[in-house]
Amino acid sequence: MLELFKYGFMIRGFEAGIIIAIIAPLIGIFLVLRRYSLIADTLSHVSLAGVAIGLLLKVNPLITAIIAAVLSSIAIERLRISKKIFGESALSIFLSGSLALAVVLISFSRGFGVDLFSYLFGSITTVKQTDVYIIGTLGLLVAATIITFYKELLYVTVDEEAAKVNGIPTKFINILLIVLAALTVSLSIPIVGVLLIAALIVIPVVSALQLKTSFIKTILIAEVISIFAVISGIIISFYLNLSPGGTIVLTTISIFVLILMLKR
């Protein structure tokens, strides 16, 4: 078991993975309950366009992914508020538009000579020390912000109108939520990749929701599921030589199915 930690890349993978495991359900619970799950998917595709831009400009793709996701999240929320188009249509435009942009940029530079696969499905072995620092710093920022605005996020999630009447700055809270979602999604790329992020954000929360308990306990249970899935997923993938991102997501799904069966 300990041989796992002889490898620097495994330690970096665990560090980054656990941080992501902590922040994903924190943001996930608000996204799931507000029916915003598709936002996570959309922002992950936007992040891929960000990755392509980073590769093209030869800067750290994680940084460009974060910038692309955050800027797009603000644009999506503004489109949603303006009511010029349906919220879901806004998401579709961003989802396919950014995927198209990513593909064009990648083909434009003949594939960059990098493994696109690692950005699509995550690859903890390629997590650099700088990435761990970025994920750590911004992950801490996301967690601290959610804790600071927990009561406002909760009120807006449960009853946006009453929250507004009671003087909660709902517009600010909505934009905050989507920006935090953008940060979480883009930070998760090295671990679970663009295509699997939404699962990590959504599935632990949906599993915890089956247990029908208080809001705060639901978050704590989702945290336990998420952290367990990430740690065991990385360990299993190491020994069986599997894709860590895929293994993590399959672990969360196994837990979800297990809870469903136990609840029957």
Place this chain on the structure above:
Amino acid sequence: MKNVDHSQTILQLDKVCFSYTSEEVIKDVSLAIHKGDYVGIIGPNGGGKSTLLKLMLGILKPNNGSVRLFGKDLDDFKDWSIIGYVPQKNYIEMNLPITVKELVSMGRYGKRGLFRFPNKEDEQKTLQALKHVDILEYKDKQVSDLSGGQRQRAFIARALAAEPEIIFLDEPTVGVDIKTQKQFYELLRKLNQELELTLVLVSHELDVVAHESSELGYINRTLEYYGEPEEFLKGKYFHELIGKGGVHH
């Protein structure tokens, strides 16, 4: 029944007009609500009752005219935490994972303000509000496990937890049985008389509201009547409206 302190105007609407599209749903509505009033707003479906309530609360902005709360224009009014709001039943997504206590404590959030965590006082006020509406024993239950009547009380408790001056209720008794409805109006009477809370109740139940409230407003795009319920019931308005088939009761 009347110990209304007319010296303090809490809410004043002056020639308020509102339209979602080109057709006006609210036209030239003027009225004043004073401290201690128990205002019932009735009217036909689509007559603009809920729209009027949303205008009073600043959820919607009037196209014309002004709404003033505690003497201040809504845009300048800051003290929103003293406004209680009980939304329409079933308006809230009911399978949310929240306990009764969590729901009621939200009433304190606006008061506490940004960057502040709820403290002991908030906890105490939350429990007090639960006690006021007799659902303290259900505090750890899921909101989704409550009966319709209990759930409605939980939303009242949330409004009470903010220690409000005035509570707005939007069709609070839709879909509850007669017995629950009766208990609910008893609770409102208690809040109005014992806690001296000002209440604004939007409802389609003319009979009950006319007997419970101290002021009655009848809205059908324009405010066709505003004044004492007794006057309304025996007056020509009522018979005219019944004649038109415009009143549900």
